[in-house]
Amino acid sequence: MGQFGIGQGVRRLEDQRFLTGEGRYTDDITLPRQCYAAFVRSPFAHAVITGIESEEAAGQPGVLGIYTAQDLQAAGVGDIPCLALMKGRDGRQVDTPPYPALARDRVHHVGDAVVMVVAETAQQARDAADLVEVDYDPLDAVTDVGAALAAEAPKVQESLSGNLCLDWAQGNETDVEAAFAKADRIARIELVNNRVVVNSMEPRALIADYDPQEEKFTLHTGSQGLFRLKDQFCRMIFGIPEDKLHIITPDVGGGFGMKIFAYPEQVACLFAARELGRPVRWTGERNESFQSDTQGRDHQTTAEMALDKEGHFLGIRISTLANMGAYLSNFAPYIPTGASTQMYSGLYRIPAIHAEVKCVLTNTVPVDAYRGAGRPEASYVMERLVDEAARVAGLDRREIRLRNFIRPEDLPYDTGLNRIYDSGDYPRLLQEACRQVDWDNFETRRAESRSRGMLRGIGLASYVEACGGIGEEEARISLDPDGGVTLVIGTMTNGQGHHTAYAQLLHDKFGLPLEKIRMVQGDSEKVHKGGGTGGSRSLLMGGISAQRAADRVIETARQIAGDLLEAAPDDIEFDDGLFRIAGTDRTLELAEIAQRTHQGGGNGLTPIEETDGYTAEALTFPNGCHVCELEVDPDTGCSKILDYVVVDDFGTVVNPMLAAGQVHGGVAQGLGQALLEHTVYDEEGQLITASFMDYTMPRADDVPDVRLTLVQDMPCKTNPMGVKGAGEAGAIGAPPAIMNALMDALAPAGVKRIDMPATPEQVWRVLQAAS
Template identity: 50%
Template sequence: MDQMVGDQFGIGQPVRRKEDVRLLTGRGTYTDDINVEGQAHLAVLRSPHAHARIVSINLDAARAAPGVLAVLTGQDAEADGIGLFPVMVEVPPMDGTPPLYAPPRTILQTERVRFVGDLVVAVVAETRAQAQDACELVEIDYEPLPAITDTARALDADAPVIWEENGTNLCVHWSNGREAEADAAFATAHTVARVELVQNRLVGNPMEPRVAIGRWDAERERYELHSPSQGAMKVRESLAKFAFKVPLEKVRVISRDVGGGFGLRGKNFPESALVLWAAKRLGRPVKWRSDRSETMVSDPHGRDHVTTAEMAFDANGKALGMRARTIAAMGAYLFDFGPRIPTVAGARIAGTVYDLQAVNLQVRCAFTNTVPTDAYRGAGRPEIAYTIERLLDIGAAQFGIGKDEIRRRNYIRADQMPYRNCVGNVLDSGDFSGTQAMALKLADWDGYPARKAASEAAGKKRGIGIGYFVEASGGQPQEWARVVMTPEGKARLHVGTFSHGQGHETAFAQIVHARLGIPFEDVELIQGDTDQVEQGFGTGGSRSSQMGGVASSRASEAVLAKAKRIAAHLLEAGVADIELVGGRFAVAGTDMAVSWQQVVAASLDPARLPAGETPGLDEQVLYKRSTECNFPNGCHVAEVEIDPETGRLAVVSYAAVDDVGNVINPMLVHGQSHGGIAQGLGQAVLEHALYDPESGQFLTATFQDYAMPRADDLPDMAIDFNIVPTPINDLGVKGAGEGGACGAPPAIVSAACEALGIDHIDMPLTPERVWRALAG
């Protein structure tokens, strides 16, 4: 592989994001920047009830309202053959329990609504205001029904049943197995640590609310959707196969700039199908735009688990086994991956970075009268890490040893790597005790007692905590990339991944630049349009660098290999003698050379090509990995200070050392770390999506009620890397996007518990909750 020594734009360099100039100066193209000539506007009338029977719907006044073009119901959708929304996964049930129940979800509800925000009627008008006004004129007679929004009570015998044909609110009862091994471990335990904890429900809240513009291309008989996503291919597949039952080529999906994803952008939404369906019916484009409150009740939520867990230890503080029993809220319907998140997805890292084999996890996925849940940054892995880290802290207190020491006694050792965990996944690389040592040094762990004394002298309580995590990153096991050299000697990189804030225009350009030797600024990224991206699985599960990056690298190498063959032909030399130096192809040991532009020009002229070569420098690769995923990990240390008079908790110091394998661009990875930590801090301290337990009304539908973290909630963060390259991909990279959301909650709660002198306190650590803990 040709190397570029001292290259400021190569792999490993902190290159500033090339896309930021465009995005930060208002030149981005977010979906609401797009307006199609002749477009109408759609608004959705949503259920005000958590659970109710629809007795009747009167549309006369709405249809007669100014500017109204159509008022659509579920009966209209059924008449037009609009399909049901699919669940994309199958979660195996525990032996002796029923299979997963996937309720039918129609595009608009006709008989019953099952959460506040459920879609009932769609109105299309000339303007957005007219469509919204007409929604107010729709008359619906509801018969309210009992609702259940409390996850802990969803499976109680007296809980209202949401899907009567299922006979229960149980969606699926899943287990990873190993019940007998776990029971045997507990039978020999010297000490058992126990905890009951809640994973608070969260709202993703991307910067850009959801938008969808639908267009019907009558000439091609094709649907065209503009909408933010985490990958256009998956959205197209779902719309084509399930909503409209047409071949894939009959649906085009386009995503330009996207203001954040966090997992929820990877879904197919009813509103996307609504605008396409309405556009075809009306013969003109139709646009829908959510506002922030509508986002709160229409985007999938995250987390919302109730868990009881216990860990068995021997007399030396070595963990012998673990059992966890969880109820995980699915909401009223199943989204794409809903039941997979708390079960199979999370369990991939069961045991995390600890030598712990006798682990039995059981999860009962339960329907509730709430917004459906699905992937949210980390998607099951933060929940597992949080449970294990809480148990280790409690175990450390029972043994009278430090939080750092109990972890040292339990880490997977270097001589055990690669390590097959309790669900069969192989942790291929890692230096867990070394990463902890680096994190403790970065956090000045040894200086903590003096800082604690200073806080106490000022009337404050102080605590320090550790959160170690491991991630299972990679997502779908294949990815596509195509590199095309233009006549000017520039590279167009088509990728199946999708950047919605990660900086792919920069990182992927660094990879192509490093492989081809062309200027960094001469690499153009093309993504998010199913007309220009032939296949791919988008971005989720921190998969882009290890999948799209490797595919881009291999496609670049294929272009380079052909370019060398052409250069050798032009220079009348052997291919083995051609080397790429300073962006030129030279015969080793001579001054004979040709430029990229000359090679590209020759590639386009069949008369100048070597025998057997096809015209053009245009190579594509479908990269398939042979492993399940890889395992980035990190140790995070948080320090908190509490005002005992008000209960206000402040995170005053934060240090994190992550192992993400080789680092393509440290500046980008730092940004990912900061963002993940901010979201993890939000869960730990501030955020909680709440429903009224009696009425089922959503209580946190605005930023007045739902507390997003702000700049002054975050401390300065010290970030470093312990680079342990993975041997399972060409670049040696591991995922980097979700670590902060995994490490921050256990680290912050650990610190809070120490400050308060208690075993456990549930998130979020609001002043009221902390004050009540102080009050006993």
């Protein structure tokens, strides 16, 4: 491997321009004659729109157009489609309500966009939007997923028969019933997986443009990938050929799943650009993000474990109510069903599993994929349930896991839920994490805390997730005139450091300095296909595509080197940027071939450009163990994490520094959900936590020093690079590890249950109730 190649902790190539203010985000782009959009949003969670008065607003300075749902409908603009048309246990497809870009007749959640105002400046658009008068006839609303299923509950969507849009199940119910019938003990828990707002650093933004001569749209927008959006806008919403939409995604300041999707503002602004013949831009303000970005999680779950007298797992049954919000966002029904339940086996041998999920509509912001997308929800259920099983069986929490883990000799292991684990040593990772945190001497530390009037707890979570395996990835590499290379790739970095990782892979192939390896992404007229970023797929799919395209470039260059050196191509060796006739000192640099192929002038050579791709044959399964130790002040309810250890198996790690950054960020997000973050609606559907004054994001002093160990001697057996994926792991392991530690601290005080977020107030209240 090269000096800066696979396995090296290379500093990110991207950071120089980001840290010096040279990043180029959507809001940095300025187009000639651009104008600005503002949206009038519903103040009600559920209401009939009885009238819209916009005459005064239309007469304001700079106003160019005011549009409603009727305008879009008259122009043939379609609704935003749900892409995950799951089938329920009765074989019926999920009920999908209409999801228009601007509300038609009724609004269904606070923040639902009703009217779009376009003006010469952003301030003029906002001022005019304030003058639009929308008359509403308020209706009863429902925000709690359990209450939405009650017979007397208000119907969220008038076009559907009820609020239950999908009743889904997986597993063998008969086997599970038999397992519970013979169980010696049964563990049972009820959990809430709280709703969270994504809060990426860069809010959603866009510029929509239209060329009437070519009848072609251009959309600049932050995204996690181009081609799914392109398909939705062209085929499903506007009914235009794919070559009539050009999507450009520049730098993106965080996505975490939320920027995968098509949104109403994109649709409405594309329509307005065509109507006005001018670019229309919109940048969401933070309060709009709270009201209109897809949100995450929001499950109520009951889980049960059947155990024999030795504490072996016999079966589990899990029932979840999943809040979808007021509309079905792009992948929403898939997240709690296919993405989550197929991971309910965790890392354990469980002979019988049955899971059922009811997807329910409420008068809240739509929910969709958020970092981990179903796998954190599954891990949280399983690891909290395993802790309860240890209590019921009277076993140490480590022992019950070791007793039930899938062992290395069991691999490959079919979980029975369409998942086959190929590699790993789960007991080893748990034992190493517990060794690092000195678990065996914890009771001494607990006693010391008790002497100071504090409550101390320790908890662990052994997680597994499924990565990659989504679609095909393609890479195109050209040999540039200066001897460098340009990689064109369909993945889409949102801040993860893709350029650095790909450059390291290509450094090993070409022997080039990292600065001579360039990357092009985010332009649908330069990139031909690609699945974007999501599901930790980029490196394990895009990386292989890049390596294969590099091999093609080298082979083409070898043929040219053979001609120039007057030797058979099979006799030409290539290493570290140099072609050599085997066994001689006759050489030719890659840079010289680059120059000759770009010279033209009738030399018969043309610039080298090669394309190759990769379609995953199987999913990959990164896994690991998180251990958290914390202390609680019973007088204030404040929790402080004292130690946090992670031992991860990501298979082959291209850049340990990038992987560590992903883990640290994921732990911070998981900690935020466990202890701080909560999206709260009142009974009328008003969003109570609609700003950073009310919604608590983790701060620097909330996040502990994460001690990370990467175990790299178990490469993935189903991925040619041995890569398993790393992007979401931290957010999967952190919530159960933290909450298990917190329960360990609170249980001696008589606390039986606490849900996320375990804020100081919540901790104080459960302690008062227990005492």
